[in-house]
Amino acid sequence: MNIVRGRDKNSDLPAAGRVTDIKTQKRYPSRVSVFIDGEFAFGLSAELCVQYGIRIGEEVDDERLRRILLDEEYKLAENKAWQLLSGRAHSRRELEHKLRRYEFADALIARVLDKLSAAGYLNDLQVARDYVRSRLQVRPMGRKLLLRELQQKGIPDELCEKVLSESFAEESVERELAMQLYAKKKKQLRGQPAHKAREKMARALVARGFSREAIRAVIEDDPDGLFDTTEEHGFTDEHNSLP
Known part of the structure; x- marks a missing residue:
């Protein structure tokens, strides 16, 4: 991230020289805003300005400028990370991707993430557990779709497997969730030809990531009698390509 505007357009560092003004x-x-030799050189937090003892009239060399501006960029990256975390919890990879959008250096991003992880503010396992719990509370879906969504959030595969194994510990869990979707969809399907209703329900269940076994259970149970269960329109024959 280019946080300074120096005289040399090919460098992120302003030219060294004498500090001529410091303005809030x-x-x-x-x-x-720090001015060197009468020209704006860079912006800086007032805290770092005091910490580094920058004063009007003193000479600032290249090495000191480099240290100051690296610390400033780190502080900006850290503040942006806190801002993002204040909205909601993030996985480490998710937060990393967002910080990269602001063009922070990879090394600085890694420092920020390591600090947050060490302090307990980045916990991929807890993020995954919270995400699965909240998703299932508002939208019934199967294990396959949840796995894709966790992977998109950057949760490592081994943690995805751990969390999903916890959430779907009982075989009946996915069937029960599939029946919740059935209950939500049945009003839309009532009155339609039985084989069409069955086809639409099966597609809706596939789209929500339910297993073949859970889909079969819903189609066969059909507590509201929406589907044609004759051999001519049997689930096994018509849906043998379902995942």
Whole structure:
């Protein structure tokens, strides 16, 4: 992330020289603008300005500028991470991808993530458990779809398997969730030709990631009698390509 505007357009560092002015920024009072040799050089948090003892009239060399601006970029990356985490919990990989959108250096992102992980603010296992629980509370779905969604959030495969094994410990769990979807869809399907209703229900269950066994159980149970169960339109023959 290019956080400074130096004289050399090919470098992220401003030119070294004498500090000629330090002004509090109007829009962000917690930050200051530092001028070197009469020109704006870079913005900096007031905290770091005090920490590094930057004063008007002193000379600042390249090495000192580099240290100051690396610390400033790290602070910006850390603040952005906290801002993202304040909205909701993130997996480590998910937060990493979001920080990269702001063009922070990979090494700085890794430092921020390591610090947050060590402090317990990044916990992929807990993120996965919370995500699965909240998803199943509002939207019945099968194990396959949940696995895809967890992978999209950057949860490692071994943690995905652990969490899904916990959530679907009993074989009946997925069938019960599939029946919840049946209950939600039945009003839309009532009155339609039985084989059409059965086809639409099967497709809805597949789209929600339910297993073949769970889909078969719903079609065969059919407590509201929506589906044609004759051999001519049998589930096994018509849906032998279901996953």
